[in-house]
Amino acid sequence: MHLILGGRHMGKRAYAESLYGRFSSVCDLGREDPEAMAGAAVVLNLQEGVRSLMGQDIDVRTFFEARMEHLRQSVLIGDEIGGGIVPMEPFERRWRDETGLLYQILAREATIVDRVWAGLPTRLKG
Numbered sequence: 001m002h003l004i005l006g007g008r009h010m011g012k013r014a015y016a017e018s019l020y021g022r023f024s025s026v027c028d029l030g031r032e033d034p035e036a037m038a039g040a041a042v043v044l045n046l047q048e049g050v051r052s053l054m055g056q057d058i059d060v061r062t063f064f065e066a067r068m069e070h071l072r073q074s075v076l077i078g079d080e081i082g083g084g085i086v087p088m089e090p091f092e093r094r095w096r097d098e099t100g101l102l103y104q105i106l107a108r109e110a111t112i113v114d115r116v117w118a119g120l121p122t123r124l125k126g
Contacts, residue, residue: 001071001072001073001074001075001076001106001109001110001111001112002016002019002074002075002076002110002111002112002113002114002126003076003078003103003106003107003110003112003113003114004016004075004076004077004078004113004114004115004116004121005077005078005079005080005103005113005114005115005116006079006080006115006116006117007079007080007117008079010116010117010118010119011116011118011119011120012077012116013044013077014119015114015116015119015121016042016075016077020041020042020075023041023042023075024041025039025040025041025042026040026041026042026043026044027040027042027043027044028044028045029043029044029045029046029047029048029049029052030044030045030048033052034049034052034053034063037049037067037070037071037074038067038070039070040074041073041074041075042074042075042076042077043071043074043075043076043077044077045077045078045079046076046077046078046079046099046102046103046106047078047079047081047095047099050095050098050099050102051095054091054094054095054098060098060101060102061098061101061102061105064102064105064106065105068109071106071109072109072111076106076110078099078103080115081095081096081099081100082096082099082100107124107125110125110126111125111126112125112126113125113126
């Protein structure tokens with residue numbers, strides 16, 4: 001598993017493509033149901049998958065842990081949403097927390113973890 005995190009539009013996907021070329025199968029969790037991750041070489045917008053699962057009252061960590069064997073073969077890309085002002089709305093605060101907790105689990109499992117900021121990658125693990 002290669003986990004790539006960073007801010008929105010900071011060059012995460014371009015960085016992944018510079019390493020691996022164009023991906024044959026992409027699952028964008030901003031547009032697709034999280035179940036669509038199976039078989040995808042790259043999973044985009046992890047944070048939106050968290051939002052979708054929470055909206056369906058599905059336990060996020062359990063969902064991802066049950067799919068970990070497949071995810072170990074994938075490139076996972078997510079936006080960092082934990083910085084800045086803490087949202088006032090309870091759902092938005094919980095979304096922020098659940099996303100951060102999921103990223104910790106994925107980072108532990110990943111072989112490589114990178115952070116991309118302004119198009120510049122920083123290797124955190126691997």
